[in-house]
Amino acid sequence: MYDKENFRLDGKQTLSHISMVLNRKRGYVELRQDSHNLSGIEPLKPLVRWAGSKKRELKKLTPFLPDKVDYYIEPFCGSACLFFHLQPAFAILSDLNRELINFYRQARLNPVMLYDEFSKIERSAEVYYNVRKRFNSEESSVARAVLFYYLNRNAFNGIFRTSISGQFNVPFSSSRVAEYLSFHDFSASAARLWGTKLSSVDFEPACRICVKKDAFVFLDPPYFAKGERIFSEYSRKAFSMDDLKRLYSLLIFLDSKQAKFLMTFAFSEQVWAMFRHWKVDTLLMRRSVAGSVRKRVNATELVIRNFEN
Numbered sequence: 001m002y003d004k005e006n007f008r009l010d011g012k013q014t015l016s017h018i019s020m021v022l023n024r025k026r027g028y029v030e031l032r033q034d035s036h037n038l039s040g041i042e043p044l045k046p047l048v049r050w051a052g053s054k055k056r057e058l059k060k061l062t063p064f065l066p067d068k069v070d071y072y073i074e075p076f077c078g079s080a081c082l083f084f085h086l087q088p089a090f091a092i093l094s095d096l097n098r099e100l101i102n103f104y105r106q107a108r109l110n111p112v113m114l115y116d117e118f119s120k121i122e123r124s125a126e127v128y129y130n131v132r133k134r135f136n137s138e139e140s141s142v143a144r145a146v147l148f149y150y151l152n153r154n155a156f157n158g159i160f161r162t163s164i165s166g167q168f169n170v171p172f173s174s175s176r177v178a179e180y181l182s183f184h185d186f187s188a189s190a191a192r193l194w195g196t197k198l199s200s201v202d203f204e205p206a207c208r209i210c211v212k213k214d215a216f217v218f219l220d221p222p223y224f225a226k227g228e229r230i231f232s233e234y235s236r237k238a239f240s241m242d243d244l245k246r247l248y249s250l251l252i253f254l255d256s257k258q259a260k261f262l263m264t265f266a267f268s269e270q271v272w273a274m275f276r277h278w279k280v281d282t283l284l285m286r287r288s289v290a291g292s293v294r295k296r297v298n299a300t301e302l303v304i305r306n307f308e309n
């Protein structure tokens, strides 16, 4: 149970496998892991909103997952909703987006301070544009993490998009801003980031360096389709056919290391033909159109795996 005075979370009631203490003065979290068993764990909420998040699709993905995950790698982690859902014993979370990973690092170190700071900032268009300006010139990693979370909750569709010069340029979400997580949910998810290795590197080194036998690697790359720029809101450079080819060689490497992998990708005959060497299933998923959370269509997604359940 959560006790606001002492910032104490007793894992016995809320998280069956974890007990942790948030120390307000020193701003750190102690975490003791009692068991590595995945069953019966109450899922945690992802900390950020993210374009292409699999949050709403977790139920559909569950039958395709391994029964037990002790060593988890997610090289395109975004909101890392599958990680927060599964809570594996050890995890490597990586994403090319440096501000996202900086936020995770700061949330893990300073959850109480971060929460206090972003919840003090007024949620209005005028303040939003001032915050956005500050974020683009802020040098302190801690301050940038506070501003990042504010922007994530108040930006149009929670998108993270930058201009050619690298400036965050998403407008204020005038019609609807996202709720903040409760302090309880925020600090519980932030605490779970202890016991994870966080990095902001390309997916290839993220996996190649850390993979080992029996690791489970979940890959959810940005979509690529011939001649289209899909989800280019993640970065200035859209995911390309060359990246897809690199993914293919990476999967061969993961296979050779006897790691398990599961990759999701938008259906296309080209992609299906490329990866059919492994077990390929299809799933109907809700996908946002042009980065819009409201405009969603059912679209077929490929689920590519090298293992059976």
Ligand SMILES: C[S@@+](CC[C@H](N)C(=O)[O-])C[C@H]1O[C@@H](n2cnc3c(N)ncnc32)[C@H](O)[C@@H]1O
Pocket (backbone or CB within 6 Å): 050, 051, 052, 053, 054, 055, 075, 076, 077, 078, 079, 080, 081, 082, 094, 095, 096, 097, 201, 202, 203, 204, 220, 221, 222, 223, 234, 235, 239
């Ligand atoms: C579809 S999203 C992942 C969504 C995530 N599964 C979730 O549920 O929130 C793809 C992510 O890949 C990241 N990305 C794009 N290119 C990358 C690369 N070359 N290496 C690592 N990450 C990359 C983007 O920043 C983005 O966060």
